[in-house]
Amino acid sequence: MNDYKLAILFLLKKVKTNKKGLCPIRCRITYSKTRKEFSTGLLIKPEAWDSKQQVAKPPNKENNILNAHLSLISQKINEAFLMLQISQENFDVDDIYRKYKGEDVKTEIAILGAYDLHNEKTKKLIGVDFNKLSWSRYVESRRKVAEFIKVYYKKNDVKLSNLDLKF
Template sequence: MKENKLKVSFFVQAKRTDKKGLVPVIGRISVGRTHSGFSTKCKTPLTLWDSRKQRLIGKSSMAVSVNQKLGECTALIHARFHELSERKETFTATDVRDAYQGQIHCQTLLLESFGEYLTLTKERIGIDRALKTFKLRTYQLSLLREYVQKKHKVSEIPLSQLDKAFIEGFEYYLTIDRKLKRS
């Protein structure tokens, strides 16, 4: 796997000055060759912004609080980047941004959900599930895991990324590549 480098930078949008003379501070995450922007929800006077240091100049209460917020953003983004690099093989700047904004933690993963379903099925063997059903579902999970790893080149995929193309691709993989018959 190629090592991804993370860079977090901040800039102001001078063209979006509000009535009080404040401009929004925008963040930019770069991972490898991918980029993603996000709002820091901070506003600052354009005269206090140092574009080289990407921070506010001075020791005013506004400068200290905005600089502290930008430092916290950077630290949290780096933490989310390290979490993703431990968990996934490949990811983009958008994935890091989503993790930073809390969108990725609530996502349910396909193979993880299937594994939980199998655990529940195993507990129900002899009650309202047959052993043959459990073995069939285990085989289906192995086929699905194989498909995700070979065709999508990831170890896990969020349920939110499943679409018609994924389902048709999986069907094609089973019937053409694996030569399994439809039932």
């Protein structure tokens, strides 16, 4: 589990000011010294933005709605961050963004998973590029690697990122 802090910053993209004098608000997520910036889809007049307090001022109906949207975005990002912390797996700023957007967080493949994927593809190619004997050797190789992992690592499977030269 990572003990890094999550930082959420809203900033204006003043170079993209439109004809009405409104500029887009961008959101920057910083986690473990990496950043992910994306558009919020919200527009504001640059003079109404207080960058230190991260809110639109003065309080009026339009600015209150904008501040509520920004607060909701921040809340959803924090919720995604907490859910990833609970999962007990390593994650990065892109995973936080994917979780915020409602997409699946990338799953890391393990050795036996890679073997299974390869063996399924090879089985479909029996008679075309491979013969049945070659496929059975791949299956046997997978079995031996699984046995090795159980004995040496005392686990059912090992993620590819956890492999070292000793393997």
